[in-house]
Amino acid sequence: MKYVEYINKLIKDEVLRADRMVIFGQNINAGSCLSGLTKNLKVKKGNLIINTPNCENSLVGIGFGAMMNGVSAAFMMKQQDFLLLGIDQLVNTYNIIRQRSAGEGSFTIMTIIVDNGYEGPQSRLNHFGDFCSIAGIQGFTITNTADAKEIISSQFNAPGFRIIGISQRLFKQEIMEMNVLSVSPDRSVFQYAQGKQATIICFNLSLPYGVVMAGRLKEKGLSASLFSVNSPVPVNWDELVHDINKTGTLILIDDLKSRNLASDNLLVKVLGHCTLKQKFIIRRRPEENVFSPHHDQMVIDYDHIVGQLATEWQGGLKSAEI
């Protein structure tokens, strides 16, 4: 099943289950329904699906108003870049609403992060964490079957407000089927593998790169712990620090283009609490921030990293044998 089809199925289940719900957005019930994301949505009698006018600032405020009135509101957004128009509502309105008891009202913005490249200078924003950090908003990214199921079923209609970011570049790909070893109670950190030689920690929508990395290491007989940090703020790093200290090797992958990275917070923690044998920090170089149509994908030299780790590990084994 494709990534978009899987998410669509989960949303349909949630929407069908919900009472007092309004789901709204541009073209969500017309045309291709956001490239299939909102295809065939059906709501219970009395609930609403609304194709809205193009007015993102107001649509964010409308979602908050509906939530304040005790209903479940979901704003399905074609493109995260458009959420820039709603920053006033995200910050100023939420700063008041957050002080109140949540009640039954729910508001979810599900936005497509256009990270498939070649869109041009303006449609290139993958800075999901920036939207969340600007007002301390709960946010979750989705890359695979396990996190999709966990996040959508626990968050889509839950009281309170959050943003869920999904990846345009993964839309038409077969969704990664992942088995989860553990999920943090706040769904900020998912662990998919436990290993001995390295700790791979993926931020934002970079888990697919981490899965490739883990596979390459396995080919060389090395096992790695694999984590995904799906939520930009705030994260309890204790489990991750514990694992890094066990393996002694950190491979951090963060695909955000922002200069304001949650992975920096982890690195500060690591600096104070971990002794590392090796570390590989894989992030975008500032010069990668090109403002013209561009492939926009991270280019990772897996062979180099796997080679270095294999050499280190084999060297360690030889020392142990001596």
Add this chain to the structure above:
Amino acid sequence: MEHQDKIKIAQEVLRLRLSQILVNDRYKKGDFKVPIHLALGHEAIAVAVSAIMEGKDQLVLTHRNIHYNLARAGSLKGELDEYYLKPQGLARGLLGSMNLDNDNRGVVYSSSILGNNLPVAAGLSLGNKVKSQESIVIVVTGDGAIEEGSFYESLVFLKSNGLSELIIIENNQWSLATRIEERRCPIDLAKFADSLGVRYEIFSSNNPFEYISKLADYRQWSLSNKAPVCVEVQLTTLGHWRMKTDGYPEGKFINYHAGPAPDVDSQKDYIFTSTKEDVVFVLREHFKKEEIEAMADRILSQLQKEIA
């Protein structure tokens, strides 16, 4: 309207006027850290809005909300305590002035960001539709905020989705220290509303009795027709003062926007101008001068006791 009802309304107008004057007294002494936007001259519409609210109706306000909050709370003490950021304030000292709301009395949201409250109100109206709830959202905005895109966006959304709502546009001609003609082209709200198929009405008499009667009708019409109504209220924010400069030896006119009004004082007259710009002056068309004075004396005394 029965005479007894008229007396109650006149008393409310006076209570709002005198309460604000007492707040101003303390403001001038430097009592408050929070910025307060007085609404002297706005009392008629606030009394009218409060009077027509029923059941689960919701009121959404702006940074200039003192008059509506006084009308809804029915007393001065809670609002004053909020300005002092005391725990016993209307919002437990957590919201201060510009964001002050009072959920127990239907004031559900107040925003200090121009135009911000209009989409939130539209969302509340959408919530009423989802819940099939026969109540109305009343949102207050001004001639400055209608310049924001959110005004247009919200009206389009309300009309497109068949939502009931009263949009009260307090038009005092000023935004901060600039008059409309100093900052923009005229906006013909009647034509604008008409272009969207939205009902438009205008108030300019400063007559609270007329406002109550008409607003109650608009409320019912909006609910029955599942459509918004724009009500432009032409009014004057009183409390201006004059600043003497080399260029203005007689004093340059400074429109009241926020902060203490230097020339307003509880020791002075509570009627600021003998024109219809002042609702208390308008009351004199309905009551004898002595009746107004007796009411005002009694209310002032009650308020002073309340906040002593």
